[in-house]
Amino acid sequence: MPSATDKTQANGLANGYTAIAGTEKCLPTVTPGETFWQTEKDELHDHRSTEQLPEHSDIVIIGAGYAGVGTAYHLVKDYDAKSVTILEARGACSGATGRNGGHCRPDLYGHIPTYMDRAGAQAGAEVALFEIANLRALKKIIEEEKIDCDxxxxxxxxxxxxxxxxxxxxxxxxxxxxxxxxxxxxxxxxxxxxxxxxxxxxxxxxxxxxxxxxMWPYKFIMHLVKLVVTAGVNLQTHTPVTSVEPCSQEQGGFTVTTPRGTMHAGKVVYANNAYVSGILPQYKKNIIxxxxxxxxxxxxxxxxxxxxxxxxxxxxxxxxxxxxxxxxxxxxxxxxxxxxxxxxxxxxxxxxxxxxxxxxxxxxxxxxxxxxxxxxxxxxxxxxxxxxxxxxxYDSNPHIGAVPGESDQYILAGFNGHGMPVIWLSSKEVAKMVMEDVSFDKTGLPGLFQSTQFRIDRALNGKEEDGDILGTGKSAATKP
The missing domain is CATH 3.30.9.10 (D-Amino Acid Oxidase, subunit A, domain 2)
Known part of the structure; x- marks a missing residue:
């Protein structure tokens, strides 16, 4: 009987995926199991704004879940961005956001003492206050946009x-x-x-x-999808990204490859969470x-x-x-x-x-x-x-911000099953970095969330017991 990995690779090949060596396990299956939240699919679930991929987009977002759609919303609402494309491997909101428990619960004392021990009381409190602010911001946007999501x-x-x-x-x-x-x-x-x-x-x-x-997470995200598509964002579902490669210095930007063809991107936002190392292999041991x-x-x-x-x-x-x-x-x-x-x-x-x-x-x-x-x-x-x-x-903190050592590439991933109280304001700050070209320290994000080369190297080279997953004190490279 084939293993889960064998089935995943087979599904990927059937959908036209091209795996990067060593990252085959980071390809999403073609057809996820049904959830209660998605018993009735939204009319935009399988939407494609145009029959073909656009030749160019100033900003390409990979992933149409909470992180990707949230970033798109802030790009168009806060900055009136005119050239944004979202590429999604399956249907919109078909990943973790549309499959979670509907809980938006700030962490006030769970992991916070661990963060305080690692980086000081201020760093730990910063995370808790950010999550509290995130809950309030969610309430505000749901009321302002009249989002029916329970x-x-x-x-x-x-x-x-x-x-x-x-x-x-x-x-x-x-x-x-x-x-x-x-x-x-x-x-x-x-x-x-x-x-x-x-x-x-x-x-x-x-x-x-x-x-x-x-809340009903799928309804929340799909309402946002309607808003951004109406505002001109090009959504391309069932379009997995298989590689992102820099173009020549003269041309600038990136070539984004999918089974449906390639397109040119000025900037890229990686909002594909658990699957990010399939495109950015440096995160292979950072986000599992x-x-x-x-x-x-x-x-x-x-x-x-x-x-x-x-x-x-x-x-x-x-x-x-x-x-x-x-x-x-x-x-x-x-x-x-x-x-x-x-x-x-x-x-x-x-x-x-x-x-x-x-x-x-x-x-x-x-x-x-x-x-x-x-x-x-x-x-x-x-x-x-x-x-x-x-x-x-690896360390139970998300990776957010500019991809270390890369220009015009940003990541918003690795939420440890705790994305609902974090992502909304995080996506707002990522949009700010993309549009204003500001550094991480000019945002309102907690310092522990910054994706740094130090964090990447620590996971790649560290011992299993140095990390923390599910609060066990073990790393994401071990078996908790």
């Missing part, structure tokens, strides 16, 4: 059901409070017997909550494609409505299996995660881009999840189960 501003509840983990979480909370960070005033932490009653989670030993958001799972859970129509959940959740079981969860207005639940369940099945998720198949090791985990976790959800069952490919970086 956006809800709510509380996100963290839950720990393991006694030892609960104590460690409380210690982290106390440390963050001691840093005198104003944003921690939005966080409230409970321990002991009250935790189960407050969170509603069976066996909770501690819980915390703070402001977060939920890793699969995850997500599902939608419903109750039988014959059953009375379950107790109303108004918060989003990050739940950790007594066995320290983490799941993220959002309630939906239709009474259903979208929940995913459970990495600890399939962690040892490395070939099914690590360095694997085949989102047309599920992760066998975790297919049954969410079958009775709501019954195990909450009261009043007897009879709940999985309505739809899907996988998605995320880009995990």
């Amino acid at each position: 956006f809800t501003l709510t509380r996100s509840t963290d839950v720990w059901c393991n006694e030892e983990s609960a104590k460690k979480a409380k210690a982290v909370y106390d440390r963050m409070v001691a840093e005198n960070l104003d944003y921690m005033n939005d966080v409230i932490f409970y321990t002991g017997d009250r935790s189960e009653g407050i969170s509603g989670v069976k066996g909770a030993k501690a819980c915390a909550s703070f402001t977060a958001g939920t 494609p890793c699969k995850g799972i997500c599902c939608r859970i419903t109750l039988p129509e014959s059953k009375e409505a379950a107790p109303l959940l108004t918060n989003s959740y990050i739940n950790r079981t007594d066995e320290n299996v983490l799941s993220y969860l959002i309630p939906r207005s239709d009474g259903s639940i979208v929940v995913g995660g459970a990495a600890a369940v399939f962690r040892n099945a490395e070939d099914q998720w690590y360095d694997n881009v085949d989102d047309s198949v599920l992760i066998d090791a975790a297919n049954d985990y969410y079958t009775d999840y709501m019954q195990r976790t909450y009261y009043g959800w007897e009879g709940a069952k999985i309505d739809k189960l899907w996988s998605g490919v995320m880009g995990y970086s």
Whole structure:
């Protein structure tokens, strides 16, 4: 039986891909598995603005997900850019953005202490404040553009059901409070017997909550797609980029090659996240494609409505299996995660881009999840189960900014399954760099996000234990 890698390469060849040696695993499959979010495809999902590729575009964006479409939006809205093309390997928003859990949850204390230990309190706080600002900016743009995407501003509840983990979480909370960070005033932490009653989670030993958001990510992005296409952006779906090569010094710019032909680009933005090393091999060990799972859970129509959940959740079981969860207005639940369940099945998720198949090791985990976790959800069952490919970086920070050592090339990738609270404002700042030719330090981006040669070399030459993936203290080049 062919492996997932064999199938990925076969799919790539069938779609006309030309692999770069050593990066075959970074080619997206032709047909991803169906998700709940995309049960009804948007009319622009497979859109091509012109029958043929344009001969030239001042700016070519690779990827029509959150990062690529967000950058295009800011280019046309903030700078009235007239010559922008988006090239997408599959349908618009068919990658991680259209396959995630709909959670827009800033990190206020999860990875922040690690960032503080590495680079100082200011650097860590800078990330948290940026993500809080990102959530507010999302709310503002959704209201301004009247985007129907089920956006809800709510509380996100963290839950720990393991006694030892609960104590460690409380210690982290106390440390963050001691840093005198104003944003921690939005966080409230409970321990002991009250935790189960407050969170509603069976066996909770501690819980915390703070402001977060939920949304229908595919609807959000596809509304933006309509806006940018209407503004003149040329969208070319089912057009994978196989190489980007600099032109002669006299001509300048780049030749962008696809199975449908070539085009000339003045500047290039790499917004293809987990697949970026397929075009930029220097990122091969910096951004690793890793699969995850997500599902939608419903109750039988014959059953009375379950107790109303108004918060989003990050739940950790007594066995320290983490799941993220959002309630939906239709009474259903979208929940995913459970990495600890399939962690040892490395070939099914690590360095694997085949989102047309599920992760066998975790297919049954969410079958009775709501019954195990909450009261009043007897009879709940999985309505739809899907996988998605995320880009995990060596040090758990995204790579954003000018591609080191290159002119007129920019990257916006490696979001570690945490792109929703980061990408909107990041894409705004990338648009600024592209249009104003400003350096990274002239933007509002956290310093830890800058893609540098040091970070690239550290991943290429470093030891596995020097990195950090999924908060394990291990690198994206190892098996967490």
